[in-house]
Amino acid sequence: DAKTTQPNSMESNEEEPVHLPCNHSTISGTDYIHWYRQLPSQGPEYVIHGLTSNVNNRMASLAIAEDRKSSTLILHRATLRDAAVYYCILGYGKLTFGQGTILTVHP
Amino acid sequence: SAVISQKPSRDICQRGTSLTIQCQVDSQVTMMFWYRQQPGQSLTLIATANQGSEATYESGFVIDKFPISRPNLTFSTLTVSNMSPEDSSIYLCSVENHLGQGRSGANVLTFGAGSRLTVL
Numbered sequence: 303d304a305k306t307t308q309p310n311s312m313e314s315n316e317e318e319p320v321h322l323p324c325n326h327s328t329i330s331g332t333d334y335i336h337w338y339r340q341l342p343s344q345g346p347e348y349v350i351h352g353l354t355s356n357v358n359n360r361m362a363s364l365a366i367a368e369d370r371k372s373s374t375l376i377l378h379r380a381t382l383r384d385a386a387v388y389y390c391i392l393g394y395g396k397l398t399f400g401q402g403t404i405l406t407v408h409p
Numbered sequence: 410s411a412v413i414s415q416k417p418s419r420d421i422c423q424r425g426t427s428l429t430i431q432c433q434v435d436s437q438v439t440m441m442f443w444y445r446q447q448p449g450q451s452l453t454l455i456a457t458a459n460q461g462s463e464a465t466y467e468s469g470f471v472i473d474k475f476p477i478s479r480p481n482l483t484f485s486t487l488t489v490s491n492m493s494p495e496d497s498s499i500y501l502c503s504v505e506n507h508l509g510q511g512r513s514g515a516n517v518l519t520f521g522a523g524s525r526l527t528v529l
Contacts (some may be wrong), residue, residue, distance in 0.1 A: 338518075345501050345520030346452065348410075389451070396442065397453040397518060 305389045311404040314380045322375040322403055324390030335394040337364065337375045340402070341385045349375065349388070380407045387400050410506045411436050413521035421527045422492050429488045430524045432502030437482035439505065442518070443475070446499040455500075458485050492528045498521040 307325040314320040326335065337349040350357055350364045357364040363376040363388075377384055389402040412435040422428050432441065440459060443451040455475055456464040464477040478486045489496050501524075506517040 336517075345503070345523050346518075347520065348506065348517050352515060396454060396457055398454060399444075401451050 306389075306392060306400050308390050308400065308403045310347060310401070311406065313406045313408065314377075315408050316382060317379050320377040320380045320384070320386050320405065320407075322377070322390075322405065323372065324374070325372045326390070326392055327371045332394050334394055335364065335366060335370075335373050336389075336391040336393065337362070338389045338391065338399075339379055339384075340385075340389070342386070346389065346399075380405075382407050382409065410436060410517075410519045411504050413502055413504060413519060415502055415521035415524050418522065419525040419526055421529060424493055426492055427488055427490045428492065428526060429486050430500050430502070432448060432485045432487070432521060434483045434504050438442070439482070441479065441485045442503045443477065443485075443487045444501045444503060444520075446501060448497070452501065455487070487519075489526065494524075494528045497526060497528045499525045 305328060306307045321385045328347060334351050334353050336351040338346040340346040341350050350359055350362050352366055354366060356366060365376060385405055385407045387402040387404050389399050391397045414433045416431045420428060440457060442457055443455040443456050446452045454467050454475055455470045456466045458464045458477050458479040460479050460482050466472060474490050476488045487500060502521040503518045508517050
């Protein structure tokens with residue numbers, strides 16, 4: 303499985319945008335880029351995914367580098383509820399989770 | 410997306426016993442996945458369960474320790490056998506989201522809330 307690299311932790315203030323980076327230099331042509339998040343005491347929840355083009359949904363935006371070796375999850379206005387572990391995952395089929403980024407949101 | 414119910418939500422077990430975790434989905438799904446999350450760690454895939462066939466286990470996980478049943482398209486069980494304190498973890502069931510299939514070809518997963526096991 304292709305590997306992803308994420309910062310261990312990041313901090314943000316409420317109402318500010320958050321850019322969560324992910325490096326995946328060994329990504330293959332068929333690998334989708336997925337983002338999931340895990341709120342405290344809950345199972346992971348899907349955030350967004352993409353292949354080559356940038357993607358937007360009601361939760362977030364996904365910006366994918368032209369060479370696909372990195373991507374950024376963008377939360378446009380962080381809320382306290384967005385405090386979670388964010389996982390960047392590559393794959394098509396079964397998904398392998400890395401350590402993720404712990405996002406802390408300050409009031 | 411699918412709604413998943415897991416039972417039990419938590420349990421405290423004695424060393425050497427076995428516990429079966431149930432995963433019920435509100436719609437028919439082809440692929441079901443069982444993950445383990447050890448304290449303070451990320452998720453590790455245990456096995457993939459397809460209806461009508463033997464589960465496929467990941468490296469480090471064996472059927473004798475983690476037998477899985479998949480009797481139909483809405484239900485699966487994971488048994489943690491002969492438990493030791495090292496098996497204390499959260500066990501999570503997940504399924505492919507039908508909205509993810511077909512629309513983009515990507516595997517979008519929905520997870521249950523997990524079953525937190527503590528082995529004494």
